[in-house]
Amino acid sequence: MRRIQKIIHSLGWTICAIMMTIAVIVNSSWGQEQEVVAGGGYLFQKFCSPCHGQRATGDGPKAKNLVPKPANLTTLQERNGGTFPFWRAYGMIDGRKHLSSHGPRDMPVFGIWFRIPDDEVSIETEWADQVRGRIWQLLSFLESIQIP
Numbered sequence: 001m002r003r004i005q006k007i008i009h010s011l012g013w014t015i016c017a018i019m020m021t022i023a024v025i026v027n028s029s030w031g032q033e034q035e036v037v038a039g040g041g042y043l044f045q046k047f048c049s050p051c052h053g054q055r056a057t058g059d060g061p062k063a064k065n066l067v068p069k070p071a072n073l074t075t076l077q078e079r080n081g082g083t084f085p086f087w088r089a090y091g092m093i094d095g096r097k098h099l100s101s102h103g104p105r106d107m108p109v110f111g112i113w114f115r116i117p118d119d120e121v122s123i124e125t126e127w128a129d130q131v132r133g134r135i136w137q138l139l140s141f142l143e144s145i146q147i148p
Contacts, residue, residue, distance in 0.1 A: 019028045033140070040141025043134055047113065048073075056145055062122050077146040114138075 045054065051066060053059040056073040063070050077084045091097035093114050114135055 023052055029099065036137050036140045037144045038141075040137035040139070040144075043138045044141050048138075073142055074145050074147050076142065084146060086139055086143070089139055089142065093138060094131070 044056065048056070048064045049060055051058075051070040051075055052061045053070075054065065058070040058072040060070060076089060080088075082124075088097065096112070114131060
């Protein structure tokens with residue numbers, strides 16, 4: 001009987017340790033996610049809010065002069081059947097999917113910050129990784145502000 005109690009006691013501590021490890025992993029992942037979203041929010045305010053507005057609803061200070069009007073970016077998920085259109089939005093940001101309101105393919109209004117040159121050398125550089133990281137942050141932010 002005493003041996004069974006020791007096993008149960010030991011098992012209880014093992015389960016507790018496992019649960020605490022899981023909690024640490026989940027919390028650190030959440031912290032990293034929040035850091036990425038916050039970085040995307042900063043990028044959005046710096047590069048996108050003049051047209052899309054501070055709340056991403058398409059009402060930025062430059063919106064009144066634009067045709068077509070900037071999109072409400074808080075409804076991307078809703079307009080895509082409930083799924084955030086990550087790759088479609090990625091292509092619009094980096095210029096692969098042409099939007100006339102974002103300027104010509106060679107020079108989107110945000111310039112080089114979100115574009116990787118097409119040549120093979122540029123695709124594999126540190127700059128390209130930084131561009132991909134910026135776009136990921138920006139899309140993480142946009143996904144976080146979607147209206148359910």
